Amino acid sequence: MAENWKNCFEEELICPICLHVFVEPVQLPCKHNFCRGCIGEAWAKESGLVRCPECNQAYNQKPNLEKNLKLTNIVEKFNSLNLEKPPSVLHCVFCRRGPPLPAQKICLRCEAPCCQSHVQTHLQQPSTARGHLLVEAEDVRAWSCPQHNAYRLYHCEAEQVAVCQFCCYYSGAHQGHSVCDVEIRRNEIRKMLMKQQDRLEEREQDIEEQLYKLESDKRLVEEKVSQLKDEVRLQYEKMHQILDEDLRKTMEILDKAQAKFCNENAAQVLHLNERMQEAKKLLSSVQVMFDKTEDINFMKNTKSVKILMDR
DSSP states (O other): OHHHHHHHHHHTTBOTTTOSBOSSEEEOTTSOEEEHHHHHHHTTTOSSOEEOTTTOOEESSOOOOEEOHHHHHHHHHHHHHHHHSOOOOOBOSSOOSSSOOBOSEEETTTOOEEOGGGHHHHHTSOOOTTOOOEEEGGGHHHHBOTTTOSBOOEEETTTTEEEOHHHHHTSSTTTTSOEEEHHHHHHHHHHHHHHHHHHHHHHHHHHHHHHHHHHHHHHHHHHHHHHHHHHHHHHHHHHHHHHHHHHHHHHHHHHHHHHHHHHHHHHHHHHHHHHHHHHHHHHHHHHHHHHHTTSGGGGGOOHHHHHHHHO
């Protein structure tokens, strides 16, 4: 009952041109509704008089295409009902013995489900020139266009997304964009990624070689600097030994010179002290003799004076 109601409801949401659920519906002055893309394509080659594809109402010039907001809201709610519908369980079409197994793969081109055991059987079946395109059964909803209920077998270069044929060629948002078969595009992307992978691997290898060279240069410099440090340290140690030996010899020479000077000085001091004592004794004798000269009798014998004067 609910499914019949849904089908009847869906009939009221079909664009008369593309025969799919409206995409961005617009309303003409005659109150008929179309996808914006569909009516735009239908009138694309007309420059003057245009007509409504539904009632043939004529317009001297293209009328403004006003978005039907209420119908747009209804379409969005209808599409959400489709998304919320629980997916039905598909079974393998190749199982002949016993009950068919639940499908693990579905061919988007043949729309044939198959179990894991019959994947090769399906691939061996006749197909279109583009070949089979198997996806996981659980991913089928992701490959279905929510607006046109068709598989997205094309790839839009401008938007970089998978789209269905109606999005590409009839009334969709991707009309006029550059599109390609999704499998062909996948192979192209794989080739590009493989080339990019090769380039990145070469870049990685080049960087690794540069890093290895830098590390080798670092180790070489560290070893060379360590060797130079040892050599400089050894030279300084030898210089210190030479300087220490030279210092020791210089100190010995200075010590000997000092000792010689001190010995000579001591001898001179001793000699001068002896002369000092002798001079003091002589001075004392002279003073005594001088005192004696007070008496005239001193002149009787002055030999002692001569002796003192000769000393």
